[in-house]
Amino acid sequence: MKREIIDLFSELISYETTSDSESGKFPSTDTQISFGKILEIKLKEIGLENVNVDKFGYVTGELPTNCGDETTVGFISHMDTSPDCSGKNIKPMVIENYDGDIIERKVEKLSPEDFSSLKNYVGKTIICSDGTTLLGADDKAGVTEILTAVKFLVENPDIKHCNVKVAFTPDEEIGAGVDYFDVEKFKCDYAYTVDGGELGEISYENFNAARAKIDIVGKSVHPGSSKNVMINAALIGCRINELLPKKETPRDTGGYEGFYHLTKMEGNVENAHLDYIIRDFDKMSFEKRKNFITSIVESVNAEYGSEVAKLDLYDEYYNMLEVLNENKNVVDIAVKAILKAGVEPIIEPIRGGTDGARLSFMGLPCPNLFTGGHNFHGPYEYVCVESMEKAVEVILNIVER
Numbered sequence: 001m002k003r004e005i006i007d008l009f010s011e012l013i014s015y016e017t018t019s020d021s022e023s024g025k026f027p028s029t030d031t032q033i034s035f036g037k038i039l040e041i042k043l044k045e046i047g048l049e050n051v052n053v054d055k056f057g058y059v060t061g062e063l064p065t066n067c068g069d070e071t072t073v074g075f076i077s078h079m080d081t082s083p084d085c086s087g088k089n090i091k092p093m094v095i096e097n098y099d100g101d102i103i104e105r106k107v108e109k110l111s112p113e114d115f116s117s118l119k120n121y122v123g124k125t126i127i128c129s130d131g132t133t134l135l136g137a138d139d140k141a142g143v144t145e146i147l148t149a150v151k152f153l154v155e156n157p158d159i160k161h162c163n164v165k166v167a168f169t170p171d172e173e174i175g176a177g178v179d180y181f182d183v184e185k186f187k188c189d190y191a192y193t194v195d196g197g198e199l200g201e202i203s204y205e206n207f208n209a210a211r212a213k214i215d216i217v218g219k220s221v222h223p224g225s226s227k228n229v230m231i232n233a234a235l236i237g238c239r240i241n242e243l244l245p246k247k248e249t250p251r252d253t254g255g256y257e258g259f260y261h262l263t264k265m266e267g268n269v270e271n272a273h274l275d276y277i278i279r280d281f282d283k284m285s286f287e288k289r290k291n292f293i294t295s296i297v298e299s300v301n302a303e304y305g306s307e308v309a310k311l312d313l314y315d316e317y318y319n320m321l322e323v324l325n326e327n328k329n330v331v332d333i334a335v336k337a338i339l340k341a342g343v344e345p346i347i348e349p350i351r352g353g354t355d356g357a358r359l360s361f362m363g364l365p366c367p368n369l370f371t372g373g374h375n376f377h378g379p380y381e382y383v384c385v386e387s388m389e390k391a392v393e394v395i396l397n398i399v400e401r
Contacts, residue, residue, distance in 0.1 A: 013136035019080035027170035067160035074191030077142030078172030105131035128382035135381040137373035142194035149395040193356035201370035205349035233272035320360040327365040337397035
């Protein structure tokens with residue numbers, strides 16, 4: 001199975017599927033549509049039934065029960081890769097029997113001094129890019145693991161299993177992954193996103209998430225005659241950012257701590273723009289964060305006596321713990337499956353979001369399972385093949401009867 005996983009994963013990451021939040025369409029890039037058609041072919045070749053790519057680019061298929069157990073379990077991974085780093089012309093490096101030393105690449109060496117998690121994989125097989133791109137393990141590792149698991153079930157009919165459904169979604173990386181997903185048509189009792197990190201990880205908590213966009217309109221006059229007249233939009237933008245808590249950024253927080261994250265800032269005297277993402281696990285703290293950034297904008301406007309700053313604030317997704325607290329059996333099943341694979345479960349909150357968070361609030365309880373990947377969204381991304389094998393085993397354990 002190991003060679004099969006390496007070959008399939010290497011093939012899947014060769015297709016560019018970067019999503020684009022600025023495209024104004026869904027899926028946001030045509031490359032995802034093309035990739036979906038490739039996955040459609042693979043599912044049909046494996047032997048799944050009712051394989052389909054709908055008008056929104058969602059790829060689905062199913063494997064009926066072979067033992068009369070009508071429970072239906074879904075497995076979901078996303079097709080797109082993050083726009084934070086190039087996903088074009090990915091050149092994977094396969095390091096067999098990793099020796100624990102620095103991995104020299106075309107650029108950006110991969111060092112255990114910088115990424116201590118590498119020390120856990122001495123003697124294992126690691127796949128990384130050549131450093132000029134991301135790897136694409138987020139989430140083509142998950143796609144690989146799901147395809148490998150259902151293929152194994154088809155080829156080994158003696159393994160008794162419940163109904164299994166799979167789905168591959170576009171645009172997860174830009175927060176739109178399930179905007180048009182038909183939960184009723186997918187019709188599962190529960191599901192799992194295969195989109196997590198290190199070996200053994202299972203997550204059923206994630207951030208509550210909001211986005212704040214602030215547009216500032218200034219007044220530009222000649223600096224030599226601007227006293228009490230000029231309104232410098234760029235300086236107002238700087239001031240708004242300075243009024244936020246200094247130690248509540250992604251760099252300064254971890255665990256269950258929330259943050260404000262400035263993702264974009266541009267401007268001049270006449271106009272300025274700031275983009276923030278706001279994150280917190282606790283719903284009350286989440287609301288306080290939104291209220292605080294609102295109050296900052298209001299105070300700036302009050303100072304100038306007009307609406308120089310306009311805030312567009314909206315929620316993106318919520319903490320799926322709220323739903324999964326009422327469906328703990330779904331988590332328990334996964335924990336038992338991980339233990340059965342000889343792996344110690346790591347139950348950690350996701351400092352981010354998944355399709356599963358939104359699906360849970362759409363009526364489909366959906367925790368997140370590990371893929372074996374690390375350092376997503378950048379050139380330091382890597383995945384351990386043996387962890388990918390264990391992810392396949394966990395999927396098989398969940399559906400076996």
